[in-house]
Amino acid sequence: MERHFDEELQDLNNEILKMGALAEEAIFNSIEALKDRDKNKAMEVINNDKAIDELELQIDEKCLDLIARHQPMAGDLRFIITGMKVNAELERIIDIAVDICQRVVEIADKPLLKPLIDIPKLANVAQNMIKMTIDSFVKRDSELARKVMLSDSEADNLRNMIQKELIEDYMLKDKTTTPRAVPLLLIARFLERICDHATNIAEDVIYMVEAQVVKHHPEKL
Amino acid sequence: MDSSIKMWAEKVNFFYGSTQALKSVSINIFKNQVTALIGPSGCGKSTFIRLFNRMNELVVNTRLTGRIYIDGENINSSCIDAVDIRRRVGMVFQKPNPFPKSIFDNIAYGLRVNGIKNKDFIEERVAQTLKKAALWDEVKCGLKESALGLSGGQQQRLCIARCLAVETEVILFDEPCASLDPISTGKIEELILELKKDYTIVIVTHNMQQAARVSDFTGFFLLGELIEFGKTNEIFTAPKDKRTEAYITGRFG
Numbered sequence: 001m002e003r004h005f006d007e008e009l010q011d012l013n014n015e016i017l018k019m020g021a022l023a024e025e026a027i028f029n030s031i032e033a034l035k036d037r038d039k040n041k042a043m044e045v046i047n048n049d050k051a052i053d054e055l056e057l058q059i060d061e062k063c064l065d066l067i068a069r070h071q072p073m074a075g076d077l078r079f080i081i082t083g084m085k086v087n088a089e090l091e092r093i094i095d096i097a098v099d100i101c102q103r104v105v106e107i108a109d110k111p112l113l114k115p116l117i118d119i120p121k122l123a124n125v126a127q128n129m130i131k132m133t134i135d136s137f138v139k140r141d142s143e144l145a146r147k148v149m150l151s152d153s154e155a156d157n158l159r160n161m162i163q164k165e166l167i168e169d170y171m172l173k174d175k176t177t178t179p180r181a182v183p184l185l186l187i188a189r190f191l192e193r194i195c196d197h198a199t200n201i202a203e204d205v206i207y208m209v210e211a212q213v214v215k216h217h218p219e220k221l
Numbered sequence: 222m223d224s225s226i227k228m229w230a231e232k233v234n235f236f237y238g239s240t241q242a243l244k245s246v247s248i249n250i251f252k253n254q255v256t257a258l259i260g261p262s263g264c265g266k267s268t269f270i271r272l273f274n275r276m277n278e279l280v281v282n283t284r285l286t287g288r289i290y291i292d293g294e295n296i297n298s299s300c301i302d303a304v305d306i307r308r309r310v311g312m313v314f315q316k317p318n319p320f321p322k323s324i325f326d327n328i329a330y331g332l333r334v335n336g337i338k339n340k341d342f343i344e345e346r347v348a349q350t351l352k353k354a355a356l357w358d359e360v361k362c363g364l365k366e367s368a369l370g371l372s373g374g375q376q377q378r379l380c381i382a383r384c385l386a387v388e389t390e391v392i393l394f395d396e397p398c399a400s401l402d403p404i405s406t407g408k409i410e411e412l413i414l415e416l417k418k419d420y421t422i423v424i425v426t427h428n429m430q431q432a433a434r435v436s437d438f439t440g441f442f443l444l445g446e447l448i449e450f451g452k453t454n455e456i457f458t459a460p461k462d463k464r465t466e467a468y469i470t471g472r473f474g
Contacts, residue, residue: 074470075470076470
């Protein structure tokens with residue numbers, strides 16, 4: 001039986017997708033800005049944030065409204081609750097893209113400390129993870145969500161490598177490199193955090209599809 | 222026997238003439254818990270609970286196979302008295318059905334029928350059960366008034382009090398709030414949650430939110446079969462059977 005409620009759920013789905021697309025775009029642009037040390041592009045990401053915050057509030061309100069008016073059950077309930085969580089995660093991801101861009105603005109006018117090799121690799125991992133999680137949400141594909149979660153350790157390893165290199169090869173050897181090394185350190189940390197948020201979304205998707213709580217229970221994966 | 226189980230049904234089949242209304246239904250009704258039975262109209266849930274106090278016997282041309290137990294006793298065995306079963310397993314219906322008597326007599330009736338004559342005892346029991354049914358404060362000054370003058374919600378609580386007076390053990394509710402407004406419904410639900418401390422409760426309801434709010438266990442019936450039975454929070458957040466999911470999300474049909 002077709003339900004009018006399905007249309008409202010579809011609307012919610014579309015708005016979350018829009019948020020997902022904005023998150024992908026923000027990360028993409030922040031990484032581009034970093035690679036090109038493009039201040040204008042970085043500022044663009046920073047300035048977009050207000051509109052995104054508004055969308056987050058709108059989605060939240062929509063979820064509350066659906067719960068209050070329809071008292072959803074079972075799969076419908078899991079979808080809306082997951083929608084709320086994914087919305088919050090995506091908004092955090094976009095905030096982190098803004099953080100990256102703020103560091104880019106900081107370093108744009110100074111010569112780069114070293115050619116960027118591992119940071120773009122980590123950025124790639126982050127971008128892929130976000131893309132895959134959003135896909136898994138759209139397609140209600142918990143297997144894809146599980147794959148995303150496997151990439152998280154790759155991100156952790158890259159972050160550790162970057163951190164070690166910056167500290168041991170630069171900061172400890174030559175203190176004067178610190179002001180240029182710290183923003184890169186932070187950026188590596190931000191990218192790794194993005195991967196963590198992607199993992200959270202993947203966990204939420206698994207709950208939505210399978211009604212299985214895998215959060216904090218890696219043995220259930 | 223598991224002492225946490227008050228009543229249970231074992232492979233129950235029930236026929237109205239040649240029509241089979243229940244198909245091999247087995248279920249456990251846990252002690253001091255609320256069990257909700259849900260399902261579309263005509264799925265057999267009311268027929269099923271009526272078997273728990275042998276009310277279907279009163280319908281001609283019906284046939285039951287399988288067994289129903291209370292505290293380990295087969296309620297249909299020849300040595301069990303149907304009237305006693307109906308005392309131990311009380312029932313509250315969709316439409317409140319007080320006797321056309323005073324509020325006091327509605328409750329005293331069951332006691333007198335059971336042979337109790339001591340006036341003080343009866344008076345005390347009437348007050349006690351009206352308090353238990355959360356009706357005392359509203360009627361204490363008019364116990365001699367006709368029960369028919371009460372509001373629908375009050376009448377329903379009076380019917381609950383009537384069950385409690387005869388020291389029932391299990392209360393079967395068949396759509397108890399179907400004809401009540403949200404305030405009265407809220408009062409009945411509060412009362413159900415209060416009563417489960419002392420009684421075992423089975424409620425048939427079409428109101429999914431009501432089942433979710435008041436019950437600990439939920440069973441979903443469809444076309445005479447018990448499709449799924451489980452903890453209420455699991456049934457309403459993650460039902461295992463596609464048909465249960467379709468029904469509780471309103472996709473059914």
